[in-house]
Amino acid sequence: MGKNVFKIFTLAFGLCGASSLMGQDYNGRAVYDLSGPVKECQVSPGTAFGADKISFMPDGRINNCTLTFDWDGRAIGSNLNLYKNSRIVNLEYDDLGHLTHVYSEASYGVAPGNFEADLTYCDNAVCQMVIKEIKGKAPRKFIYSYSAPVVDDKGNWIERTVDYKVMDIASHKVLEDKKYTEIRKIEYYE
Amino acid sequence: MSKINIQRGLLSLVTLFIALAISTSSAEIRNYHASALYEAKGNVKSIKYDKNNQFIKKKVVFTPDGRLKNRLMSYNSAGLPIGYGSNMGDVYSYLNVGYDKDGSVSKIKWDNKNKNRSVALISPAYTDGVLKSALITLTVDSGAPQNIEYQFSDYIYDNSGNWISRKVTRTATPGGSGQPEIYTETRKIQYY
Numbered sequence: 001m002g003k004n005v006f007k008i009f010t011l012a013f014g015l016c017g018a019s020s021l022m023g024q025d026y027n028g029r030a031v032y033d034l035s036g037p038v039k040e041c042q043v044s045p046g047t048a049f050g051a052d053k054i055s056f057m058p059d060g061r062i063n064n065c066t067l068t069f070d071w072d073g074r075a076i077g078s079n080l081n082l083y084k085n086s087r088i089v090n091l092e093y094d095d096l097g098h099l100t101h102v103y104s105e106a107s108y109g110v111a112p113g114n115f116e117a118d119l120t121y122c123d124n125a126v127c128q129m130v131i132k133e134i135k136g137k138a139p140r141k142f143i144y145s146y147s148a149p150v151v152d153d154k155g156n157w158i159e160r161t162v163d164y165k166v167m168d169i170a171s172h173k174v175l176e177d178k179k180y181t182e183i184r185k186i187e188y189y190e
Numbered sequence: 191m192s193k194i195n196i197q198r199g200l201l202s203l204v205t206l207f208i209a210l211a212i213s214t215s216s217a218e219i220r221n222y223h224a225s226a227l228y229e230a231k232g233n234v235k236s237i238k239y240d241k242n243n244q245f246i247k248k249k250v251v252f253t254p255d256g257r258l259k260n261r262l263m264s265y266n267s268a269g270l271p272i273g274y275g276s277n278m279g280d281v282y283s284y285l286n287v288g289y290d291k292d293g294s295v296s297k298i299k300w301d302n303k304n305k306n307r308s309v310a311l312i313s314p315a316y317t318d319g320v321l322k323s324a325l326i327t328l329t330v331d332s333g334a335p336q337n338i339e340y341q342f343s344d345y346i347y348d349n350s351g352n353w354i355s356r357k358v359t360r361t362a363t364p365g366g367s368g369q370p371e372i373y374t375e376t377r378k379i380q381y382y
Binding site: 057061062063064065066067068069070071075076077078079080081082083 | 253257258259260261263264265272273274277278279282284286288299
């Protein structure tokens, strides 16, 4: 699962794509811990955000994504009711506009559909993310602690160290514990 | 997508948003109130319109808990539909619905791109909780905005208090003939 968090978020936002609506800006980039005129972001394989890449419209909406934005241009989640499958995603932010909580509930499967994620920020960047499975026989907790970030000239991290731990929620048993470096390549609109 | 089709579709967007004032009466029963977007209250199972268009299927179906069936829609804490976002790259559709304090739809923004990009802002007006008119400002690509006004009257209701027939007077400026178009809109509603 550790390799698939990015995918999980992508799935959580549905089929996670661009334009300006009456000149409005959207906060799609903040959902992915990005700021500035990011056009595309690709995270290195084997990291917390997997090998996927995400792209953005110039106004900040996320390409190839089913995500609802409120009147202030803030991504708030998604609610898909498709035949017998249902998927509900809710996003919450702090006063600074940081994404702090993701709730995802799906009628199908355990992971990646049903989880809660809590994100903690240090110096405007995510320093910890805890993902808890909310269904299943033995729900797990995935803890990502981030340190030593290297940032680009736009202030977005492009490299960081990840302490990754997987625990059984009921027994607190550590199922996996490792450290690795996460890298992402960011392309910006001119 | 022709402008005329867009306008016709917008009429149904009008039908998309109205009955919020009455929707709250069913809040104790259903978790969601998607039918409010279709000016309907109660345990609505389906609504079938007499006309088809690109925005609203001729028939819309609701789940027992009040969500739109087989559709994408976000809801607020009161269970009212507040919009959606569907982006497939070059093709996208976004909807936002705003409400008054009394739960009535106060504004709608629809941003859609297929071959053309269309942005519509819709402002409804009520009298004693009944939708009397809606003003739509439609912009297609970089063209000049067009105003389309709908007036509604002569409502006929079913036993649950939902309208099943009404008279529509539509006036479009500029781009229209300037002459109002008058017709009757009907629909059939099924309940759980």
